[in-house]
Amino acid sequence: MTWLKLVEGYMPGQMIGELALSILLFALLNWSLKRAGMGIPKFWAGIGVWVFIWLYITYRIYPPIPFSVRAIYGTVTMCGIFMWVSGSEADWQEFKKPIFNVMDGITPRHRFLRTVALILIPLGIGGFAYQSYLPSFDEPIELRTVHPAPPATTKLHGKTFVLQIAENPFRVGSEGKYDQEYTNERSVVQAMGRLVKDVNDPNYNPWDPNAEGYMKYVREGGEVFFQNCHFCHGDNLNGRGLWAYAFNPIPANFTDAGTIAQLQETFVFWRVAKGGPGLPGEAFPWASVMPPWEQHLTTDEIWKVVMFEYWHTGYYPRTWD
Amino acid sequence: MNIPTRTNKSLRTGLGLAVGLSLLLWGGLPLTGLAQEDEDIPEGFKAEDRPAPPSAEQIEAGKRVYFTKCVWCHGVKGSGDGPAADRLWPRPRNFNQGTFKIRHTVSGELPLLEEDLLQTVTHGLPGSAMPSWEGILTEEQRRDVLSFVTTQLVEDRDWQDEEFETFTVLQLDQLTPIEPTAESIKRGSELVVSLKCIECHGLEGRGDGNAFNLKDDWGFSIQPADWHKCWNFRGTRQDAYNVKNIFRTFSTGINGTPMPSFADNTTIEQRWDIANYVGSLCERTMDIDIAGGEVTDEIAQTLAQGEPFPIDPLTDKPKSSFVVPSIPVRELGESLELPVDEYDERWAQVPRRWIGMGGQITHKPRNFVNRIDDLWVRSVYNDTHIAFLFQWNDRTKSVQEDEVDWDPTEVNLADYGVEETLPGGSQFADDPGHPGSIAWNQNKYAVYNDGVAFEFPIKWQELPAPRKPRYFWGDESFPMEITKWTADGTLAVYEGTGWDQDFTELDDFAEEVEVKKAQWKNGRWTVLVHRPLKGDYEEVASLEPGQYIPMVFFAWDGHNGDVGRKMAVSAFYYLVLKPAMPVEAFIYPILMGVGIVFVEGWIVIRRANRRKGKIFT
Structure with a gap:
């Protein structure tokens, strides 16, 4: 059922768009049916809309949303539907009518429905209560801080780095200054599927044999990445590596606007150097399989791999402001 | 839809008005008829135009x-x-x-x-x-x-x-697949023997026949496919259980590898039968014993009825959850004894959990080439003991022959003498005759023991949620109890306080833990461990029903040079011993139901009275 699969990153926009379109189509249909004199009763229309939205958020979105979150969406939807059906006194009366008709048992059919409802409701609620007592094998929800506050300083291979003022020594401009504009100018094209700007120019292609300085360091960082990091973070740096399926928490997705794009370069440097064990408690250091790369890489290699991650995703680090 | 072949092109152009009709007829004809006209082209194939050159x-x-x-x-x-x-x-x-x-x-x-x-x-x-x-x-x-x-x-x-x-x-x-019926599966199981598929893929198809002697065109060691993990088939096109892909691979072969094409010596029907059989072996919700490939009618029937596993489209692996359920034996039958082998019929009622495994690359020695990517766990318990049935596919049985000069409790041994392959050796990578090349080095590991291990935090009851000990053999505040079985027949229980801290042996408890079955057969290890639910609270984990108990799994492939910290690891799982039903589960729902009936009666009477004009306020 690949048609169910929503592309990650597109999700919020696509979901809101599709829902808005469905509501619009429904409103149009409802209006034209009314004009044709075959309007859908408010009661059934309300139930129909709610069921549609519930099925949408349950089955259309992948990975699935937990029940607790769907319950919130369902409640909000219900409030919206009540606002719609109680827009005017006449609407509200129309909505209530089928319910009261059944409760009062005005015709034999309504009396039959009333009997059925009177039996089913206590059975249903009793059954639901019984279900909730059955042993559950659901995973407990444990909320984890993905980007905890970094320490003021971090010590690496005998040298202390003050994260506020530390700079990536390889991100320097032609004048030897730490230069955001310079490196940004030489970044990849910003679009979905970010690509080398000009493959035949050593200033833009890290694999050009004549590449020097920034571009050469990007390639060296990439070599480190593809010898060590891609197993989890993936060939496209999107957290879908070869072994991502085995681990929990899942590896970070660097192409997401919520990870390295909103972090300072020194934060990423600290996270790479200290890995899982270096995390504070709220970020679950016990469960992270992220290696403390200080055990495997030199300081320079860590700076280079951080720079490569920004180059490959087309983001640039947040600066102190 | 039909592209004319060279052979009947002239014929058809001469037929004028009848062309439309002949096209219709021809489209309906089986392709077998076509293939016989050109002896060079195998059955089911057709010559096509070359793709256009790119700009x-x-x-x-x-x-x-x-x-x-x-x-x-x-x-x-x-x-x-x-x-x-x-x-x-x-x-x-x-x-x-x-x-x-x-x-x-x-x-x-x-x-x-x-x-x-x-x-x-x-x-x-x-x-x-x-x-x-x-x-x-x-x-x-x-x-x-x-x-x-x-x-x-x-x-x-x-x-x-x-x-x-x-x-x-x-x-x-244009080929219509043959339905994967029991008959077709059984015919397929006979064909894989007569066509010698099993010589490489093994009697039960786990890729364990001739597993370590095959090379590709460049001299690199490669292994035959494991038919039980169809989600790992390279050609699945993210549609793991679709037998068309197996049919295609079987018809065209895999260039550059010892896998030949069978287009010339099988009929199309035979190829569908084989595809159906191979596809039916892919793991399904129930574990099916195929008796060394001697598929009887009964086994074929079971294979045909198996329910495919749901595959996660984001990872192309079976969907799983991080909870391992353990079922009380009293729910499975009369006997209160735990099963002593994997053939016990009660296992069929126990859900099996797929545990995804990745290479351990957090600390040295690192396992970049990880050969154990999953294992299956089932668990049952009675009043005193819990049983874990581990099953995982491993193409080779590895038992260490040479003595090693370290003690099993020694953990912090830098690299255990295992040299990490330095990257960048690709210069001579594909020259198997060049000493130091990747191809030359492949499979030249010392052979260590296969093994499996699991761990619990010893005092998991005292963990302030969501705190856990570090997955990698615990930490100082919360040590782990690690039970490790190795293929030389050793079972040991250790206390671990960190990835770089030596183990302490828990000998007294280890004597109470029993390995009831440990067998490597047709490319799969089966290890059944019985462990007491409780022990000394200070020394080992006491397992209690209804609680979420953190658990981690480890596995070693001795022929991959796995030893010590070089291994496959899982994430944290929760072991949950399914508790007995509480009495409240029966009392409260009934009370609630009765209460609702009263409320309903009140509403109905009230509405009836209102209509009659008798309004109480």
Whole structure:
């Protein structure tokens, strides 16, 4: 059922768009049916809309949303539907009518429905209560801080780095200054599927044999990445590596606007150097399989791999402001 | 829909008005009739036109894609020697020779661009590091990069070479699959024996026959496919249980490997039977014993009825959850004894949990080439003991022969004498005769023990949620109890206080833990462990029903040089011993139901009275 699969990153926009379109189509249909004199009763229309939205958020979105979150969406939807059906006194009366008709048992059919409802409701609620007592094998929800506050300083291979003022020594401009504009100018094209700007120019292609300085360091960082990091973070740096399926928490997705794009370069440097064990408690250091790369890489290699991650995703680090 | 073949083209042009009719008839004819007209073309294949050459702009655009996304594994010249190559298994493709595995074309021919290579780039190659590029590269970019690879990086062959290159294509879409009935599966099981498939793939198809002597065209060691993990088949196109893909691989062979094409010596029906059998072996919700490949009618029936596992579209692996349920034996039958082997019928009622495993690369020695990517766990318990049934596929049984000069409790041994393969050795990578090359080094490991282990935090009851000990053998505040079985027959229980801290042996408790069954058979280990639920609270974990108890799994493949910290690891799981039903589960629902009935009665009477004019306020 690949048609169910929503592309990650597109999700919020696509979901809101599709829902808005469905509501619009429904409103149009409802209006034209009314004009044709075959309007859908408010009661059934309300139930129909709610069921549609519930099925949408349950089955259309992948990975699935937990029940607790769907319950919130369902409640909000219900409030919206009540606002719609109680827009005017006449609407509200129309909505209530089928319910009261059944409760009062005005015709034999309504009396039959009333009997059925009177039996089913206590059975249903009793059954639901019984279900909730059955042993559950659901995973407990444990909320984890993905980007905890970094320490003021971090010590690496005998040298202390003050994260506020530390700079990536390889991100320097032609004048030897730490230069955001310079490196940004030489970044990849910003679009979905970010690509080398000009493959035949050593200033833009890290694999050009004549590449020097920034571009050469990007390639060296990439070599480190593809010898060590891609197993989890993936060939496209999107957290879908070869072994991502085995681990929990899942590896970070660097192409997401919520990870390295909103972090300072020194934060990423600290996270790479200290890995899982270096995390504070709220970020679950016990469960992270992220290696403390200080055990495997030199300081320079860590700076280079951080720079490569920004180059490959087309983001640039947040600066102190 | 029908492209005329050379043989009956002249015939059809001469028939004038009847062309339409003959087309209709011909479309309905089985392809077997066609194949007999041209003896060179195997049954089910048809000669097709060569793909159109790409434009220079496309090649240039593809080069930009290649040098951003592909070069890191496939290398600057496309020789499969990028920086990642030496730590990958399977290795990235060397494009230079034009040898491609997954094709619709007959054995030895180049692949099609649209139907084969574009699909590979779009869906990736599951079971390898090649990801699906759908959603990352646009379709145009995917075509561009293929233009670059097929014209600039494939050196030895040319899609436009009219003298040497032909395209004889399997007409997969026009063939109707045979239903995977018990009869078809049984015929398939007999064919894999007579066609000698089992010589490499093993009696039960776990890829354990001749597992460590096969080489590809470049001299690299490769292993036969494990039919029980269809989600790892390279050619699945992200549709793991679809037997069409097996049919295609079987019809066209895998170029560059010892896997031949069977198009010439099997009929189409036979190939569907084999595809159905191989596809039916892929793990399903129930574990099915296929008795060493001697598939009886009864086994075939069970295989035909198996429910496929749901596959996670984001990872192309079975969907799982991080909870391992343990079922009380009293729910499974009369006996209160725990099962003593895997054949106990009660196991059929116990859900089995798929545990995904990754290579341990957090601390040295690191396991970049991880050969155990999953294991299956089932668990039951009674009043005193809990049983864990571990099953995992391993192509080789490995038992350490040489003595090692360290004690099993010694943990912090730097690299255990296991040399990490330094990346960058690709220079002579594919020259098996060159000492120091990757091909020369492959499978030259010392053989250590296969093994499996699991751990619990010793005082898990005292963990302030969500705190846990570190997954890697605990930490000082919360030590782990680690139970480890190794293939030399040793079972030991250790206390671990960290990845770099030596173990303390828990000998008294280890004597109470029993290995009831440990057997390697047809490419699979089965290890059944009985453990007391409780022990000394200070020393070992006491397991209690209804609680979420953190648990981690480890596995070692001795023929991969796995030893000590070089191993496969899982994430944290929760073991949950299914509790007995509380009395409240029966009392409260009944009370609630009765209460609702009263409320209903009140509402109905009230409405009836209101209508009659008797309003109480």
